[in-house]
Amino acid sequence: MNRVTALKQQLKPGKVYRREDLIRYSNAVDRHLAQLVDEGILEKVAQGLYYFPKQSIFGAVPPEDEVLVRSFLKDDRFLLTSPNSYNALRLGTTQLYNKRVVYNHKRHGEIDLNGRKFFFHKTPYFPKKATPEFLLVDLVNHLDSLAEDRDMVLKNAFLKAKTMDFNKLKYAVQEYGHTKTKKLIEPVLDQMKSEAYVN
Template sequence: MNISDIIRSKVARFAKGYVFTFIDFVDMVESKEGLIKALNRLAASGEIAKLAKGKYYKPEQSPFGELPPNQYQVVKDLLERDGRVEGYLTGLSIYNTLGLTTQVSNTIQIGKNEVRSSMKRGKYSISFVKQKNTITRENIPLLQLLDVLRFIKKIPDSKTDRSCKVIQSLMSKLSEKELEVLVRLALKYPPSTRALLGVILDSLGKVRLTEKLRKSLNPITIYKIPGVSGVFSSASEWCIK
């Protein structure tokens, strides 16, 4: 088989929307230059689609046209390296999934310990959010919830009071152990995030877990998060106005 046939054969086994690079084929062909040229020819012919320089994907068709790859596929090389987690989708990338907004953003936000400059891939803008906690597969869902609390006033097309109710519902499904880890992780977040977490834990009857959060806060600092006091009666106890 020639290089193009080799590529077609392997792409046929990929899931629709799967993003790949020439590295996926290097063990099958001898010439890297020939491989890259063949990939570009197949992209130009429409057999595969090009996402960005050196990145391609297996297109999926719908009644409304070609579907783009999902956000994880677009940035998976920024999330994991050699099987090790280095980042996670957060912010604008997860608000819709968590039921916080109906909007789907073209901005992909990634939480990482070491942030980098914003970048573009295809139609997507990619930005980074500093995460001070160690990132593991197990704690990513908890870090995502804390990020939502941190940026709760910036959720598009959603009022803070509604967002609080959604987050309260999500946290009510966590185990006691998960809530304990959530509190520990929150200690590396801004004070306003810790205060809002304390309010929600109070509302869930988890007063025992809030002691560390209270001790970490300055009792005379006021946190302005409109809408919270209308949902949670203990908001004023946490200096949230």
């Protein structure tokens, strides 16, 4: 068995590999990786990052965003989201954005992975999953970047906030809100708190 075949046998469909993950299986990893790319067995998705495609009846299946990001960061601690997620809040946001946002502890900046742009935001605080409370705070954080009528969206966000769990929303504002966002939402929290006492 030659070295390229031995390297190929270590690959699993649907997985993304870092160059350093494969060094132990090859005595000339760069040459062997280039050969596998030339043969169409591997796809180079970024510098030092390779994808072994999973096949379907329609051909090669592109790598999942989570798999790409996890391999790129070499870390499970990240939150992958998009401005499209705001649409679930039903605040009047209807635009579809071709934008992927990655909250993480390691990288910052715009990175191209497999021909798709990912916007990495290095931050110490983000939830494990995008809760409605987090999405509302995140939307207000990035209100200026939205294509919709911002005054209308903000007004709807305040109305939506009043229907949310007070403690969960307060926590999201404190942990994830930018300074401007805190100033905007804290009066809503104060009102929710006072109304709770009245009731």
